[in-house]
Amino acid sequence: MATDLHRPVTAPVDDRPAAVRVQGLTRSFDGRRVIDDFELTVRPGEFVALLGRSGCGKSALLKILAGLDREIEGTVLVPRRKATAFQAPRLMPWKKVWRNVLLGLPGRPEREVAEQVLAEVGLENRADAWPKTLSGGEAQRASLARALVREPDLLLLAEPFGALDALTRLKAQRLVGEVWQRRGCAVLLVTHDVEEAVPLADRVLVMEGGVIAHEVQVGLDRPRGLADPEFAALRTELLDLLGVETPTATGRAA
Numbered sequence: 001m002a003t004d005l006h007r008p009v010t011a012p013v014d015d016r017p018a019a020v021r022v023q024g025l026t027r028s029f030d031g032r033r034v035i036d037d038f039e040l041t042v043r044p045g046e047f048v049a050l051l052g053r054s055g056c057g058k059s060a061l062l063k064i065l066a067g068l069d070r071e072i073e074g075t076v077l078v079p080r081r082k083a084t085a086f087q088a089p090r091l092m093p094w095k096k097v098w099r100n101v102l103l104g105l106p107g108r109p110e111r112e113v114a115e116q117v118l119a120e121v122g123l124e125n126r127a128d129a130w131p132k133t134l135s136g137g138e139a140q141r142a143s144l145a146r147a148l149v150r151e152p153d154l155l156l157l158a159e160p161f162g163a164l165d166a167l168t169r170l171k172a173q174r175l176v177g178e179v180w181q182r183r184g185c186a187v188l189l190v191t192h193d194v195e196e197a198v199p200l201a202d203r204v205l206v207m208e209g210g211v212i213a214h215e216v217q218v219g220l221d222r223p224r225g226l227a228d229p230e231f232a233a234l235r236t237e238l239l240d241l242l243g244v245e246t247p248t249a250t251g252r253a254a
């Protein structure tokens, strides 16, 4: 068992070190290999979406990358500066938004630090709000702010838009795209939903049987429109790879 979770990566990919390097990663539960000799490299600044059916091991992988699970075999190299935004925003109800953003940061950061990052996600006027008064989209943005305040080189996103209504989801996606382009951090977005994966990713991976079974480069220009025929074709291809039936090339999956 060799876990080097917090050591800086030394092996270069282009001129900078990789943001994520996973080699021979295996994780078993009750003798069953949920992650099985898994390999993954993410370049610095790259946006990678990891897709897979429910139960294929996405969350298990994310926990390992986030450093929350070390019962593994293999090598996992991630940046020291990394942050995770989970699907459920997980805000502490008894702390105002700005205090939630600073929660767990070392030292005694000033309120101003939280305000800056809240402004970056468009929540500057909600700093003093209680979490229960936030809309779903606002809570998700607060959660993103809490990740960004750590100035991550690697941002791990777990199904970040899944619980949002269609319009809020589009806005949140756009925001994540802007933040990513501005900050230049690597992003690994983990989801079961093709609609979450395609709009933003440079590369989409499909996890199956404990490994990456398929890999698709997304060559489309940004911003990407749902109406773009190439976008629709890619979506259909990915749904196919996931084993989801598509009635027509542009129709929604059943």
Ligand SMILES: Nc1ncnc2c1ncn2[C@@H]1O[C@H](COP(=O)(O)OP(=O)(O)O)[C@@H](O)[C@H]1O
Binding pocket: 029, 030, 034, 052, 053, 054, 055, 056, 057, 058, 059, 060, 061
């Ligand atoms: N802590 C755990 N103990 C036992 N089994 C687990 C644990 N975590 C995950 N699993 C199992 O590993 C498999 C993958 O789970 P998970 O990573 O949550 O899937 P996904 O996020 O892709 O839906 C599932 O069969 C799940 O039951």
Ligand SMILES: [Mg+2]
Binding pocket: 058, 059, 060
């Ligand atoms: Mg999951």
